[in-house]
Amino acid sequence: MGSSKTLFGRPDKRAGISGATAGALGLISLVASLPLQAANLGDANTGNQVQKQTGDYIDTICPQMAQIQDQLSDPQKRLFQRCRGAKFDNGQEGFTEGDTPGVLQRLSPEETLTIGSERTDTALKNQLDTRFQAIRQGVTGVSIAGVPWSEQTGGTAGSDDFLRWGFFLNGVYATGDKDASKNENQFDFDAYGLTTGLDYRFSDNFVAGVAYSYVDSEADIDDRQGDVAGGRGKGDQDTDSHTFALYSTWYQDNFYFDGSLSYSTMDIEGERAIQYGNVNQTAKMDTDGEQWGFNVGGGYNHHLGGAWHARYFARLDYVDVEIDGYKERAKEQTAAGADPTDAAADKDSLIMQVFDQDLESLQSVLGVNFTYVASTDFGVLTPYFTAEWYHEFEDDERNITAKYVFDPTNDVLRFRSNAADEDFFGISLGVNSVLKGGAQLFLNYDTVLDLEDVTQHIFTAGVRYEF
Numbered sequence: 001m002g003s004s005k006t007l008f009g010r011p012d013k014r015a016g017i018s019g020a021t022a023g024a025l026g027l028i029s030l031v032a033s034l035p036l037q038a039a040n041l042g043d044a045n046t047g048n049q050v051q052k053q054t055g056d057y058i059d060t061i062c063p064q065m066a067q068i069q070d071q072l073s074d075p076q077k078r079l080f081q082r083c084r085g086a087k088f089d090n091g092q093e094g095f096t097e098g099d100t101p102g103v104l105q106r107l108s109p110e111e112t113l114t115i116g117s118e119r120t121d122t123a124l125k126n127q128l129d130t131r132f133q134a135i136r137q138g139v140t141g142v143s144i145a146g147v148p149w150s151e152q153t154g155g156t157a158g159s160d161d162f163l164r165w166g167f168f169l170n171g172v173y174a175t176g177d178k179d180a181s182k183n184e185n186q187f188d189f190d191a192y193g194l195t196t197g198l199d200y201r202f203s204d205n206f207v208a209g210v211a212y213s214y215v216d217s218e219a220d221i222d223d224r225q226g227d228v229a230g231g232r233g234k235g236d237q238d239t240d241s242h243t244f245a246l247y248s249t250w251y252q253d254n255f256y257f258d259g260s261l262s263y264s265t266m267d268i269e270g271e272r273a274i275q276y277g278n279v280n281q282t283a284k285m286d287t288d289g290e291q292w293g294f295n296v297g298g299g300y301n302h303h304l305g306g307a308w309h310a311r312y313f314a315r316l317d318y319v320d321v322e323i324d325g326y327k328e329r330a331k332e333q334t335a336a337g338a339d340p341t342d343a344a345a346d347k348d349s350l351i352m353q354v355f356d357q358d359l360e361s362l363q364s365v366l367g368v369n370f371t372y373v374a375s376t377d378f379g380v381l382t383p384y385f386t387a388e389w390y391h392e393f394e395d396d397e398r399n400i401t402a403k404y405v406f407d408p409t410n411d412v413l414r415f416r417s418n419a420a421d422e423d424f425f426g427i428s429l430g431v432n433s434v435l436k437g438g439a440q441l442f443l444n445y446d447t448v449l450d451l452e453d454v455t456q457h458i459f460t461a462g463v464r465y466e467f
Contacts, residue, residue: 051104057413075406077340078349094277163466170195176456191217208248235272257298264291278343282331293319311369323357362393379435386428424451440464
């Protein structure tokens, strides 16, 4: 660069002016030559913390980039022009000052919060629960509604005739949505999964096994945190999960204890639209994650009289999720030699790097299950109803750290998720059937109540067989 200083790319020929003074004068010159807009973008929002933190981040990096403008690479120059336009010259970018809150929302990687929500707020329930119920139900050794269990499964409690091996296969479909809230976008989701397992009866009252589950979940994200002329804030995420679990149940008389330990791997892909005014970019993400979890619980079975039975239970559910950091990729690259001031020609300057994420969930579950046992010519039907109260202990906000990939400064953007709901409820309706010969079929429906902003419906069907 020689011995001369620069004022936003223009040599400073004035002798004796320090670099810091030149930089300050250059910033004053820049501000003076541009339309008067919000001096601080962090103040130009409606109380949304994601928008505020994004505005503060741009307020910080834009002046720093201005001071080294002549040293910037082409992608960095385009990033500088986008932050310069957002901060000082929205007319160049094609939006009005009233659009600023929505623009800030588009300029953040807020869609990454959906990953955590899918692992906690809208996660599928434990698919082993129905297997536990079937194991315990199948060894009661009692005559229910006039049908001895031994006629259905080949043995009674205390005998040596029990079939030792058990196999099960569950299919599950979940659908629902999470409404937009103070810091998070709305998204709709669908999930499809299969769970299969094999267990062995070590004694009349102890069974242990292994299970594998595959779930494909898809989320469509719709940013409703601020309207922007000529823009939208949409995205999508697709997560493939593979889970391996060890599980066991022990029961004695009317008491029982259950437990499982699981490990999951996740492959997460997605896109987010960065559209406002003349800007039209699409960022793609691809990352991995892993999850450890366990649950432990117990309960008491109570015969209410006749064909009615009740089960009172308590459980602890825990998950620890780690999502790897990632760098977004532009769906379309900016053409070589493109004018950095041309917002419409810029296709890749606003992609972001998101750092590692960690989240934990520890929930207590208290519930009651009512069943009615009916004998038929083909076997035993057991319709049931379950009500559960969930309490979340890990209800702190989750921290997200990110930066623009082409940001040459050492600053980062930090924002937080909403805090998790402390208390909500779950409802299950279903029917189990035990056919003559030992095959068992079931259908189940689950939903959640009083979980803020979340609607969820889960449908599960399965088959079990002992041999």
